[in-house]
């Protein structure tokens with residue numbers, strides 16, 4: 001294989017931080033710790049059954065359920081441990097929060113505390129682990145409140161309740177045919193491919209941009225009877241293709257690993273919907289605001305795409321709980337804006353052309 005000199009993740013970070021002459025290096029060190037956790041998870045994922053990595057978490061044969069009420073996979077638990085262990089000692093963090101931990105995670109007293117908060121979904125797409133389909137990790141970095149940093153107090157949940165626009169950085173790792181790290185430090189989006197021989201993330205995709213238009217959508221259609229009228233209208237129009245008001249045919253995908261869908265959309269455009277629905281009154285959406293919707297929303301917006309609840313920009317939502325769920329729509333800008341317009345015109349959506357409704361696959 002020809003040796004192709006490229007920027008490593010470290011070199012990229014050093015160059016980015018030159019924009020902040022006062023930076024002390026904590027931020028770069030934190031991102032490198034996160035990247036190390038992702039490399040460790042990539043190895044664990046790659047060993048699969050050979051490493052005894054498949055199946056549900058044992059917890060002394062009783063299994064275990066996370067705060068979401070979901071059965072934890074072995075790899076959910078292992079990935080969470082990699083994230084906490086790689087990041088708790090560096091002195092960059094005031095605390096962490098994760099999909100797999102009920103409460104905020106305190107930096108152990110033997111380690112120094114820092115000024116950032118790390119929030120993560122250690123393994124996204126868990127249902128795909130056992131069938132060898134791409135999974136990933138998603139992370140978001142926030143600033144800890146000044147007073148918490150100065151006093152060195154334990155973090156509390158409310159410290160994490162910051163709108164997505166406040167994120168200092170966000171990204172994801174994708175454990176697919178290649179392992180990639182996609183990162184935004186607030187200055188566009190860059191993609192790094194893990195060189196398995198060197199063990200380094202190399203810059204392979206600089207200044208990523210989501211195409212503004214698309215003919216590809218992703219939604220779990222088995223939930224169609226629970227969708228709200230604007231979502232039904234949008235999907236019906238996509239399905240009608242050339243014969244409907246959109247006047248063009250659409251393609252559909254559903255991987256059930258949001259991180260993999262986000263990556264596809266970043267590479268070639270598209271729109272992803274896991275909208276608010278009426279399936280379970282206690283859950284106003286499937287995905288989680290702090291460690292799924294916000295970081296992916298940040299990446300999308302930094303790449304010229306858009307992320308929304310359908311009713312408001314995702315990055316403007318004020319969080320109220322650590323594991324809050326929310327309807328999430330993201331991807332190609334013009335398509336997300338169209339879906340937002342449909343939400344803003346409920347009356348029209350209800351009216352739904354009757355002839356068209358006759359042909360609707362997903363009519364309620």
Ligand SMILES: O=P(O)(O)OC[C@H]1O[C@](O)(COP(=O)(O)O)[C@@H](O)[C@@H]1O
Nearest residue numbers: 123124125126127220256257258259
């Ligand atoms: O099974 P469904 O309802 O299609 O849900 C799939 C969604 O659930 C998720 O797997 C949720 O993430 P976790 O695996 O981290 O719980 C998303 O990645 C994916 O989009």
Ligand SMILES: [Mg+2]
Nearest residue numbers: 121123124125
């Ligand atoms: Mg997830």
Ligand SMILES: [Mg+2]
Nearest residue numbers: 099121123124
């Ligand atoms: Mg997860």
